[in-house]
Amino acid sequence: MRNEIRRNIRIAGLLFENDIALILSQMKLLTSTKQYRKKRKIVADPTYHWKSSLIAYRFGDSDTNWQDYIRKTLHYWEQETCLRFEENKPDDDYLIFIIGSGCYSNVGRLGGSQTISIGYGCETLGIISHELGHALGFWHEQERSDRDNHVRINLQNVISGSEGNFEKRNATQIIDLGVPYDLGSVMHYSTNTFAKRFIDFTVDPIDTKYRSTVGNRVAPAFTDFKQINLLYCFDRCQMTNLKCRHGGYPDPNNCSICKCPEGLGGHQCSDLQNSCE
Structure with missing residues (x-):
């Protein structure tokens, strides 16, 4: 997670929670007094869900080594879920991967083309999966309403002005599909995300032996894939x-x-x- 923050430092002011590019309608929901607490682990509005498990994608840059990192990640997701990613498939809605100024994505399907930036230094299975997770509808794990049972948020250690990145969401508005909170989720902040100093803990597991687990960017956790399968593949094994x-x-x-x-x-x-x- 520290690597993502470092890569995005030049564009941090343009992103929400360091790696999310919001569209206007999402921005209005998040800044509205009444609607601010309606952000979810999985975006609830079906408008933002992909219409099928077959998702088209394209590349906006020609670096073949960089492309191969992304193809391998997509193949990994295909092995673990019912999702299928088809390169250059003609479709109204599709992902376009670019080498941008950092690692960032929109949340959920926007309609038409939407960008996932995998800048140099972001081309790992864990980081690509994190940004892909956003595009498929994931917000960050530690925003769940049950997070206080699992982590402490130390706002005194957070960089001034970044406290809003640690908002907790209302249980009635969160969609977790019955999947337990996971400190090892690829969508979870690390212990020092937005910390004033590298040694400061902003996110500290209640059970401190899991400190090295939080902020996993090695690969998606079992629970990450389970939520995707419950969301997009629920009818496969009825x-x-x-x-x-x-x-x-x-x-x-x-x-x-x-x-x-x-x-x-x-x-x-x-x-x-x-x-x-």
Whole structure:
């Protein structure tokens, strides 16, 4: 997360929460007194959901190595979800990846073309996934109404003027699809996001042994993919009798097997996996 802030420092004044490009209608909702608390982990308004699980995309820059990083990330998402990304597919709505001045994205489907900036230094699986998550409808994890059960927000350590980036949202307005809060979500702030000093904790897990987990930009967590699958792939396995346990769910790419949380496996996610597997 620190890397994203550093990459976006020149354009920080143009972005919301450091990496979100808002459109006018979203800006009005967030600045309206009555509507300000209606921002969600997953954007609730179906207008901002993609119309199908097949999403078109294009490249706005020709660097082939940079393109390959993005293609590999999209392929990774295809393996973990029912989403399919088709390059140069003719479509009214599509993503266009550019080498911008940092790493940023809009939230949800806007209609027409919309930009995801993956500037140099942002081309990793974790950061590309974070910005893609925004484009698919994710806000930041720590804005959930239940966050105080999991993290402390130390506003005294936050850079003056950046306190609004740590707003908590109303439970009646948040869509989490029943998925538990995850400190390891690729959409979560790190411990020193917007900190006055690098050593200051702005986000501190209640259970301090998870400090190194918060701000994961290695890869999406199980819960990130689960929410995407519940949102866009909910009808894929309606006919299956498979009962997955411990938070697992039928794999939308193969409804005869379960997708299991890390550390669990077996036909119904009932078996402990060896950490070396």
